[in-house]
Amino acid sequence: DSGVTQTPKHLITATGQRVTLRCSPRSGDLSVYWYQQSLDQGLQFLIQYYNGEERAKGNILERFSAQQFPDLHSELNLSSLELGDSALYFCASSTGTGPNQPQHFGDGTRLSIL
Amino acid sequence: SQKIEQNSEALNIQEGKTATLTCNYTNYSPAYLQWYRQDPGRGPVFLLLIRENEKEKRKERLKVTFDTTLKQSLFHITASQPADSATYLCAPLNNAGNMLTFGGGTRLMVKP
Numbered sequence A: 001d002s003g004v005t006q007t008p009k010h011l012i013t014a015t016g017q018r019v020t021l022r023c024s025p026r027s028g029d030l031s032v033y034w035y036q037q038s039l040d041q042g043l044q045f046l047i048q049y050y051n052g053e054e055r056a057k058g059n060i061l062e063r064f065s066a067q068q069f070p071d072l073h074s075e076l077n078l079s080s081l082e083l084g085d086s087a088l089y090f091c092a093s094s095t096g097t098g099p100n101q102p103q104h105f106g107d108g109t110r111l112s113i114l
Numbered sequence B: 001s002q003k004i005e006q007n008s009e010a011l012n013i014q015e016g017k018t019a020t021l022t023c024n025y026t027n028y029s030p031a032y033l034q035w036y037r038q039d040p041g042r043g044p045v046f047l048l049l050i051r052e053n054e055k056e057k058r059k060e061r062l063k064v065t066f067d068t069t070l071k072q073s074l075f076h077i078t079a080s081q082p083a084d085s086a087t088y089l090c091a092p093l094n095n096a097g098n099m100l101t102f103g104g105g106t107r108l109m110v111k112p
Helices: none
Strands: A005-007 A010-013 A019-024 A031-038 A042-050 A053-057 A064-068 A074-078 A087-094 A109-113 B003-006 B011-014 B019-026 B032-038 B045-051 B056-059 B062-067 B072-077 B086-093 B106-111
Touching: A005 A087, A010 A019, A019 A087, A019 A109, A031 A074, A042 A064, A042 A074, A074 A087, B003 B086, B011 B019, B019 B086, B019 B106, B032 B062, B032 B072, B045 B056, B045 B062, B072 B086
Parallel strands: A010 A109, B011 B106
Antiparallel strands: A005 A019, A019 A074, A031 A042, A031 A087, A042 A053, A064 A074, A087 A109, B003 B019, B019 B072, B032 B045, B032 B086, B056 B062, B062 B072, B086 B106
């Protein structure tokens, strides 16, 4: 058990809809990361927050947004959903922001767009 | 552009043998390299981190090497077991941050 909790585990919705994915980081971790894993793209970094502030941005679409709240949990909002957004979305956390720190991953939210 | 290459084909080995997985990178000058294990439908699990000034790092049956001249890391599992069957991912990092850019992963199958 990594200590990172993601909800929901599965989400099925239709094109054009909006969903919110939630992540509770490991106790004491200030950094939260979001990753997308699809069959054709592998595991891709989307965005990072550290102690409530956006820290780094990867290949995140403009239709996607995220935030980290004062209690350090994070939400990833996906809007105007397209079939290609179907993927596993992982949240990870670490204590700080250094490259020598391992990241602890949740078990993901599987998003299926019909 | 930056590229991370891992064997896309599955590696099949017999239980008890040593598995060796390769991670090659181009247009990177990583200060660190991390290795993760991922089981189907689960999140990656951190295994080992190696720094650029370390040639080798060990943890139990795992060993990682880092050759900055060859731009390559090798990941070894000795005395492999069926429970080691999983996909193994490498992620080189520079000093600028710690968002992970993963290779495509290598699927390891250990047969009893």
